[in-house]
Amino acid sequence: MIPDFNYAEYVWSSYAIAAAVIVWQAIQPVQRYRKIVGQIKEDYLMRSEDQI
Amino acid sequence: MTPRRRKRLTAVALLVLGVGTAAAITMTALQDNMLYFIAPSDIQTSELPPERNFRLGGLVEAGSIQRDPNSLAVVFTVTDGAHSVPVTYAGILPDLFREGQGVIAQGRLDENGMFQAREVLARHDETYMPPEVASALERAGAPHGVLE
Amino acid sequence: MWTQIKLAFHKLGSPLIFYRFAQTLIPWLWGLTLITLAAGLYQALFVVPPDYQQGDSYRILYIHVPAAWQAMATYIVMTILATITLIWRIRTAEIMAMTAAPIGAAFTLICLVTGAIWGRPMWGTYWAWDARLTSMLVLLFVYLGIMGLYAAFDDRRQGARIASILILVGVVNIPIIHFSVEWWTTLHQGSTINLFGPSTMDASMLPPLIWMTVAVKLMFGALLLQRARNELLDQDQRKKWVLEALRMGGHDS
Known part of the structure; x- marks a missing residue:
């Protein structure tokens, strides 16, 4: 079957809005994870330097 | 289950029951406005x-x-x-x-x-069907699109 | 069997075991999400036939309905976790109850927005204050309220307990959302998919709905574990298990 793209604009826009919300939901925790792990590593390195 | 946890469980059950009852009473009172x-x-x-x-x-x-x-x-x-x-x-x-x-x-x-x-x-x-199915149903004399 | 369940329950209560469990599961859940999502989207957009009345506009349903189900399912999961929080005070349950709220809010938002976009051409209006739409909007505000209440406390554990009480108060809205289309007259149509009785959707249109629903459930699992893992790390930044989990214990990194 040949895909038919001739759906009304609002069909595509509702898929697009849902995709945007999902992408935002997916990116947010990854960024926060990187930030927290970065903080922990920095803090750990600083503390181990203090011990030396 | 420790007595302390049992007490908390009772509190949780009472909370849900209380809120549920309050909501049921409110909705019954507002029945006409909810339509x-x-x-x-x-x-x-x-x-x-x-x-x-x-x-x-x-x-x-x-x-x-x-x-x-x-x-x-x-x-x-x-x-x-x-x-x-x-x-x-x-x-x-x-x-x-x-x-x-x-x-x-x-x-x-x-x-x-x-x-x-x-x-x-x-x-x-709430009925969804392809047009061919709808016309087949119509030919068979089955009604659709009934409002509840 | 029962002792094994109890043991697993207690094991997952340990932050390190929970962290490792989440780290292992997250990539698998995302992988399966992408596969099922691709199958669902392909079928929803290119395979299933148009509807006899709505034409192609009904394809919005394949996002709207799984999002609506997940918005409610998330709340039920949160209610179970809030109950565990209040009775057993298990910390990982507290954290999962709290981190599920923004995910539930996101799915509620998707449900409301796609519904409004569909409503304008089909009903003739974006919004109506009928029982179904209003109770779904209330769900969004309940999610936001839980997030706000949790954030308002400096003591995270105290915040989680107070917000858990709000979760239990708000659960009354879930049966109202589900039965609103039966108890009252609404602009929103009744349920198409019935677990206990005939569904009023032609079988040829069902597969994408099933794929999308499974995809959304898997995605919820992945998102919840990611957020819960983050919250645990954030709260325990200087604890020993964190260094062990990030492989920094004792050695130079």
Whole structure:
């Protein structure tokens, strides 16, 4: 079957809005994870330097 | 389960039960206001003041749609099977508006028993099928698009 | 069997075991999400036939309905976790109850927005204050309220307990959303898919709905574990298990 793209604009826009919300939901925790792990590593390195 | 946890469990159960009861009582008291529309059969029993605006819901009776060729004015009948009410409206109708379709009209009844609608919304039924299936059903004489 | 369940329950209560469990599961959940999502989207957009009344507009349903189900399912999961929080005070349950709220809010938002976009051409209006739409909007505000209440406390554990009480209060809205289309007259149509009775959707249109629903459930699992893992790390930044989990214990990194 040949895909038919001739759906009304609002069909595509509702898929697009849902995709945007999902992408935002997916990116947010990854960024926060990187930030927290970065903080922990920095803090750990600083503390181990203090011990030396 | 420790006695302390049992106590907390009782508190949780009582909280949910209490909130549930309060909600049930509130909704029973507000029953009439929770309804989005009323059916033609319920107009007499719902004790509406004659001049009050309300929403009328039902099916567009087959063969009842009369359009004015020179304007957007349209007259049709809304029915719930037992009773029906004539409706007059001037404006743009939603895509799904057609004979046999569920509609909700907002407006008021005039002295002649004609419902003067200010807004007409289509009410979609919960049936989904491909056009071929629909026409096959129609040929077999099965009704669809029934408003609950 | 029962002792094994109890043991697993207690094991997952340990932050390190929970962290490792989440780290293992997250990539798998995302992988399966992408596969099922691709299958669902392909079928929803290119395979299933148009509807006899709505034409192609009904394809919005394949996002709207799984999102709506997940918005409610998330709340039920949160209610279970809130109950565990209040009775057993298990910290990982507290954290999962709290981190599920923004995910539930996101799915509620998707449900409301796609519904409004569909409503304009089909009903003739974006919004109506009927029982179904209003109770779904209330759900969004309940989610936001839980997030706000949790954030308002400096003591995270105290915040989680107070917000858990709000979760239990708000659960009354879930049966209201589900039964609103039966108890009252609404602009929103009744349920198409019925677990206990015939569904009013032609069988040829069902597969994408099933794929999308499974995809959304898997995605919820992945998102919840990611957020819960983050919250645990954030709260325990200087704890020993964190260094062990990030492989920094004792050695130079």
